[in-house]
Amino acid sequence: MTAARREPAERGDEARPDVTVVVISFNDAEHLADAVRSVTGQTLKNLEVIVSDDHSTDGTPDLVATLAAEDARVSYQRLPQNSGGCGAPRNVGLSHARGRYVMFLDSDDTLERHACKNLLLAAEATGADVVSGKTERVEVDTGVRSPWYGNLYAEPRVVRSLDEFPELLHDTVSTNKLYRRQFLLDSGLQFPEGIHYEDLVFTARLYTTAPSIAIIPELVYNWHVYASEVRRSITNQRMSERNLADRLAALDRVAEAYAVCGPEVQAEQARKVLTHHLRLYLNDMAAADDAWAHAVVTAIRPYVAAAGLPAVAALTPFERFLYACVLDGDVDGARQAVVGAQSGAMTGRFTRAGSAEVWTPREGDTPPPEGTAERDLLTVDPRLVRIPHPAMPYCHEVVSVRHSGLGYVLDGVTSDPVGRLEAELAELVVEVRTPSGAVLARHPATTEATGSVIRWSARIDAPARRGLREWEPRTPVVVTRLASGSVSTGPLRAGRAANQLALRDGSALGRALGDRWVLETEPYEPIELRIEATRRGHAVRAAGKRAEAALAPVQRLAARGRAALEPTGPLGRAAYAALRRLPLEEDLAFFESYLGQSTQDSPRQVYEALRRLRPDLTFAWSAEPGSPAAREVAPSHIVRRGSWGYVRMLARARYLVDNQSFPRYFRKRPGQVYLQTWHGIPLKRLGLDEVQFFDPEQRSRLRRNVRAWDGLVVPGPYFERVFVPAFDFRGDLLRYGSPRNDPLVTEAIDAARVRALLDLPDGARVVLYAPTFRERVGRRESVARLPFQLDRWIDEIGGDVVLLVRSHYLNRFEIPARFQGWCLDVSRHPDINELYAVADVLVTDYSSVMFDYALLRRPIVTFAPDYDDYVLSSRGTYFDLRTEAPGDVVETEDEFYPAVRRGLDDGEVGPQHELFVERYCGIEDGKAADRAAGYLLEPTR
Numbered sequence: 001m002t003a004a005r006r007e008p009a010e011r012g013d014e015a016r017p018d019v020t021v022v023v024i025s026f027n028d029a030e031h032l033a034d035a036v037r038s039v040t041g042q043t044l045k046n047l048e049v050i051v052s053d054d055h056s057t058d059g060t061p062d063l064v065a066t067l068a069a070e071d072a073r074v075s076y077q078r079l080p081q082n083s084g085g086c087g088a089p090r091n092v093g094l095s096h097a098r099g100r101y102v103m104f105l106d107s108d109d110t111l112e113r114h115a116c117k118n119l120l121l122a123a124e125a126t127g128a129d130v131v132s133g134k135t136e137r138v139e140v141d142t143g144v145r146s147p148w149y150g151n152l153y154a155e156p157r158v159v160r161s162l163d164e165f166p167e168l169l170h171d172t173v174s175t176n177k178l179y180r181r182q183f184l185l186d187s188g189l190q191f192p193e194g195i196h197y198e199d200l201v202f203t204a205r206l207y208t209t210a211p212s213i214a215i216i217p218e219l220v221y222n223w224h225v226y227a228s229e230v231r232r233s234i235t236n237q238r239m240s241e242r243n244l245a246d247r248l249a250a251l252d253r254v255a256e257a258y259a260v261c262g263p264e265v266q267a268e269q270a271r272k273v274l275t276h277h278l279r280l281y282l283n284d285m286a287a288a289d290d291a292w293a294h295a296v297v298t299a300i301r302p303y304v305a306a307a308g309l310p311a312v313a314a315l316t317p318f319e320r321f322l323y324a325c326v327l328d329g330d331v332d333g334a335r336q337a338v339v340g341a342q343s344g345a346m347t348g349r350f351t352r353a354g355s356a357e358v359w360t361p362r363e364g365d366t367p368p369p370e371g372t373a374e375r376d377l378l379t380v381d382p383r384l385v386r387i388p389h390p391a392m393p394y395c396h397e398v399v400s401v402r403h404s405g406l407g408y409v410l411d412g413v414t415s416d417p418v419g420r421l422e423a424e425l426a427e428l429v430v431e432v433r434t435p436s437g438a439v440l441a442r443h444p445a446t447t448e449a450t451g452s453v454i455r456w457s458a459r460i461d462a463p464a465r466r467g468l469r470e471w472e473p474r475t476p477v478v479v480t481r482l483a484s485g486s487v488s489t490g491p492l493r494a495g496r497a498a499n500q501l502a503l504r505d506g507s508a509l510g511r512a513l514g515d516r517w518v519l520e521t522e523p524y525e526p527i528e529l530r531i532e533a534t535r536r537g538h539a540v541r542a543a544g545k546r547a548e549a550a551l552a553p554v555q556r557l558a559a560r561g562r563a564a565l566e567p568t569g570p571l572g573r574a575a576y577a578a579l580r581r582l583p584l585e586e587d588l589a590f591f592e593s594y595l596g597q598s599t600q601d602s603p604r605q606v607y608e609a610l611r612r613l614r615p616d617l618t619f620a621w622s623a624e625p626g627s628p629a630a631r632e633v634a635p636s637h638i639v640r641r642g643s644w645g646y647v648r649m650l651a652r653a654r655y656l657v658d659n660q661s662f663p664r665y666f667r668k669r670p671g672q673v674y675l676q677t678w679h680g681i682p683l684k685r686l687g688l689d690e691v692q693f694f695d696p697e698q699r700s701r702l703r704r705n706v707r708a709w710d711g712l713v714v715p716g717p718y719f720e721r722v723f724v725p726a727f728d729f730r731g732d733l734l735r736y737g738s739p740r741n742d743p744l745v746t747e748a749i750d751a752a753r754v755r756a757l758l759d760l761p762d763g764a765r766v767v768l769y770a771p772t773f774r775e776r777v778g779r780r781e782s783v784a785r786l787p788f789q790l791d792r793w794i795d796e797i798g799g800d801v802v803l804l805v806r807s808h809y810l811n812r813f814e815i816p817a818r819f820q821g822w823c824l825d826v827s828r829h830p831d832i833n834e835l836y837a838v839a840d841v842l843v844t845d846y847s848s849v850m851f852d853y854a855l856l857r858r859p860i861v862t863f864a865p866d867y868d869d870y871v872l873s874s875r876g877t878y879f880d881l882r883t884e885a886p887g888d889v890v891e892t893e894d895e896f897y898p899a900v901r902r903g904l905d906d907g908e909v910g911p912q913h914e915l916f917v918e919r920y921c922g923i924e925d926g927k928a929a930d931r932a933a934g935y936l937l938e939p940t941r
Contacts, residue, residue, distance in 0.1 A: 022093030133220030462506030680848025715922030859903030
């Protein structure tokens with residue numbers, strides 16, 4: 001960056017605006033007013049707005065006249081003819097700007113209301129010639145917001161050379177920045193004219209010219225993103241020769257600008273070119289016709305070569321494969337690779353060559369010679385393709401849809417990149433599910449192995465809607481089961497050659513309206529079936545909406561009435577009270593685990609014991625109908641939590657078994673037996689020991705719920721000492737042992753079977769990571785971040801070790817595809833005891849899993865990087881884990897990996913572990929479930 005130039009004082013400076021905002025527009029009167037008013041409504045008042053019109057032919061001139069009449073700070077410049085781009089109108093606006101600083105705004109976007117003030121304050125505080133703030137992309141149709149390279153704006157900083165912060169070049173937007181006008185004039189910086197992608201060139205020249213650039217973390221710019229069918233941006237018009245030529249011409253100029261920079265900047269720009277600019281066109285190529293695909297490969301091939309093999313080699317595997325095919329001119333191979341690079345699905349074929357695996361796009365292709373650069377790009381670590389079957393990202397594609405009687409036949413192909421399905425496939429099924437995962441239908445497929453793909457056909461029934469107001473989509477998924485029993489589930493995608501998927505509505509209502517189900521997806525994206533209404537269907541719905549509008553007051557009353565009729569509403573409460581007056585169903589036993597999210601833990605073991613003792617009873621579970629959890633306890637009766645059937649169970653079941661709590665409206669009636677098994681031994685403070693229960697009303701509600709428990713399963717003395725007073729429980733104590741641990745301590749779990757289900761490699765050692773729930777993560781089932789880096793895990797642990805990651809049921813983890821060979825997400829595995837059985841080491845933080853796993857006398861590592869915050873600012877604990885834990889307690893990554901290695905290498909536990917078991921764990925004899933079932937059946941109850 002060059003030396004700074006300061007702006008000389010000018011006569012009349014006191015009358016000059018602080019900031020000029022140039023708003024460019026072309027035939028966009030629909031949005032222009034919002035853009036201009038986002039400027040005139042700024043909290044910084046000393047500014048001007050220049051609307052630079054690229055010769056619009058709509059109502060823009062009249063609109064600007066109106067806006068100028070509203071606010072004298074608005075002025076208008078009109079180009080004599082349309083320039084076809086953004087460069088010329090911005091340059092015209094700049095030439096008429098009077099402010100000390102200038103900004104640019106597109107007519108379909110808006111500024112955050114404090115943008116000008118925040119940017120100006122930073123400019124004056126730092127003396128920087130350019131200040132850049134955060135941009136957020138706003139999906140106009142959904143309102144979803146996402147930061148544009150938000151990591152660059154995590155904290156304020158001043159950049160005096162791009163070499164000290166190369167990552168900045170990824171932000172190629174010019175509109176989120178404030179520029180000292182005199183700096184732009186002195187340096188001659190203008191937007192290029194005559195080509196699109198002006199921002200790429202302008203920002204590259206800016207980054208290599210500006211003496212300093214200040215960065216602020218505040219939001220300044222709202223980038224409105226419209227659906228491509230509504231408003232086609234330049235970027236959304238990629239499948240044209242002019243668009244591609246403009247992008248490449250802009251990249252040529254960018255390369256010239258960065259030629260003066262150091263190697264780190266040039267390497268970062270090469271990565272940007274490969275991962276963003278070129279990928280935009282390659283991604284489209286997968287579904288494009290042959291002529292355009294060949295044109296893309298031919299045009300971008302020199303740019304891949306210019307980026308250099310080291311830059312390509314640093315990419316993810318399928319990105320490497322993609323660019324290897326581009327360099328080779330292999331269009332069909334590039335298409336195969338781009339599906340994997342874009343979606344994470346495995347395509348092509350992997351072949352063992354020495355100690356590595358080599359990818360080829362087709363069965364029978366000969367890999368490049370060993371020692372060549374092309375061979376290096378196509379070679380991966382064997383563990384990358386030895387992904388356990390449950391996590392294997394097979395690419396399942398629909399090829400065609402055919403009528404067959406009243407149903408349809410889906411013809412599809414499934415990738416088989418390592419030949420696993422060809423050798424071991426036992427069953428392939430197409431399931432149709434709701435968005436919540438409930439299975440509506442299962443359709444077995446006929447299969448045929450053909451090289452690196454499995455060809456299959458499945459006959460499905462026409463989907464059926466369940467009401468006029470129902471718009472819930474259907475999601476087809478493909479389930480593959482190996483002979484070992486291992487199961488993998490993956491989305492069904494629309495292949496490039498598939499005809500449009502349009503199915504008749506199988507319901508009487510749908511047939512009457514003529515509605516149908518249609519495929520809504522992009523090629524190679526997971527498909528969804530959504531209802532498409534006919535003209536008649538729309539007319540019926542429109543009439544209904546008009547009637548609703550006319551009867552709005554009645555509708556509001558009806559809505560309140562419907563709420564009153566819900567099981568949880570007033571009528572539900574009244575019905576529950578009435579049902580409680582009916583005789584108990586003496587032979588009915590009702591079970592719930594984790595609020596209906598599971599059918600495991602102690603309730604499952606009590607259920608199995610009760611079935612053995614009293615097979616004549618009727619058994620029911622709280623679970624989502626059709627869910628995997630519900631199928632685990634078939635043929636028991638299944639009711640959804642909160643449904644009318646659920647209300648009946650709470651009101652009339654003789655036996656109730658739970659491991660958490662029933663809803664607030666539940667009142668145990670005389671004659672019912674309610675056994676509470678609780679879901680773990682507590683380290684974290686619970687019940688009345690929690691801050692939230694300091695409120696008298698909360699304490700009273702808790703005590704009232706606990707009074708319903710007749711019996712409480714007590715694992716051991718420590719649990720009794722802390723849990724019983726924390727919940728003020730005064731009923732029967734079932735000492736000692738936890739039903740959920742019976743299979744664990746009796747070694748009833750077949751570890752070999754579990755390893756086969758998880759498809760763990762022979763001889764692989766296993767580490768289970770099972771942390772507790774994170775209250776601060778956010779909404780239910782929100783994404784939690786691993787507290788350690790998976791790439792470092794592979795480097796430090798790697799080898800023959802498989803990491804099993806199990807999130808709390810209220811959180812989830814996202815495991816990137818490149819780590820699947822080393823890391824397997826087992827959060828949906830039904831029984832955590834089975835995971836204990838195959839784990840050589842447990843890693844946890846504050847979870848109660850440590851108390852159960854400790855019974856196996858295997859190493860436990862407690863990784864607690866936020867220990868002080870958790871203990872002091874969150875829930876708190878009943879004892880000091882740092883001194884009482886059964887194994888190593890570590891708080892940094894540097895300590896973490898050696899501790900795990902010690903556990904794997906030693907495999908033994910010491911006196912501290914034995915002392916922990918004695919003090920805190922349950923006293924288990926493997927018969928706790930039998931005692932619990934016996935308690936329920938005692939004649940005196």
